[in-house]
Amino acid sequence: MLQKMTKTMIPLPLPYLILLLSTTIPTTATTSAYPSVPQDCTLSTGDEKLVPVRREVYGDGRIFDISHRYTTDMLTWGSNDGLGQFLWLPASMKNGSLANNSEMKMPTHTGTHVDAPGHMIDRYFDAGFDVDTLDLEVLNGPALLVDVPRDKNITAEVMESLQIPKGVRRVLFRTLNTDRRLMFTKEYDSNYVGFTTDGARWLVKNTDIKLVGIDFLSVAAHDHLVSAHLEFFESREIILVEGLKLDDVPLGIYSVHCLPLRLLGAEGSPIRCILMK
Ligand SMILES: *[C@@H]1O[C@H](CO)[C@@H](O)[C@H](O)[C@H]1NC(C)=O
Ligand SMILES: *[C@@H]1O[C@H](CO)[C@@H](O)[C@H](O)[C@H]1NC(C)=O
Ligand SMILES: *[C@@H]1O[C@H](CO)[C@@H](O)[C@H](O)[C@H]1NC(C)=O
Secondary structure (H helix, E strand, O other): OHHHHHHHOOOOOHHHHHHHHHOOOOOOOOOOOOOOOOOOOOOOOOOOOOOOOOOOEEOOOOEEEOOOOOOOOOOOOOOOOOOOOOEEEEEOHHHOOOOOEEEEOOOOOOOOEEEOHHHOOHHHHHHOOOHHHOOHHHHEEEEEEEEOOOOOOEOHHHHHHHOOOOOOOEEEEEOHHHHOOHHHOOOOOOOOOOEOHHHHHHHHHHOOOOEEEEOOOOOEOHHHHHHHHHHHHOOOOOEEEEOOOOOOOOOEEEEEEEEEOOOOOOOEEEEEEEEEO
């Protein structure tokens, strides 16, 4: 920014320049309104190294990005080879195009994503309950980040022990999957933890939770894959956000913001989720 400003600075007429130079403000003075210029600041030559900034946390710890970055090596369901090439550059500036224009292709349930009821209930799919019909009010609002016991799947007993108060509508469950960094390895591990069928049923019957977030590609444990999903999908009121990145986020209450793409007819969508303090 500073370098850009330097580059485009319009030369001041001479009288102004003299006026500026004759003022006696010490050049080292720093206030919050006028911070000192960093010592290593040099004039732009146009060939400086351009280094993009990639962050997990924004605004001095106020915003946590809890979505995973899409890469060729990222985990995909049931595969040990990772996602593979998902991005192409059919039009590129190096080949004479006016702009670079990428195309992408990937399963809609890749990385951090949302499930719509049509994912496992065919009559809901046929009736059009796709990701475009998901309630943004459920996907955005106060949320609780909780740690679940590391030695169990999320059973009814575990759910009960968490003592999540009535009225809590959005819960992100951090599990052993985060400790094991399962979302960061391209080998698919069916030993991940998730909800058992009775755990899902207990949540539906005994809590007001409508947004269920988890730190692996599936909310349901491997042995309960379809049955636990069905418990959640049946009422069409609960939204499942899967593949969350919950590392290094302090436990507590946040405002969660998740926005799926409006993919008409799709039962899943990549989703960007953040937590705000
Ligand atoms: C534009 O395309 C070229 C390849 O032709 C690539 O090296 C460059 O990184 C691309 N720029 C962006 C912004 O994607
Ligand atoms: C440029 O075009 C050639 C020929 O179509 C292709 O082989 C090459 O991959 C393209 N390069 C980029 C960077 O798009
Ligand atoms: C959770 O359940 C899966 C099978 O669904 C199993 O492989 C895994 O070991 C269980 N994890 C724990 C911590 O009990």
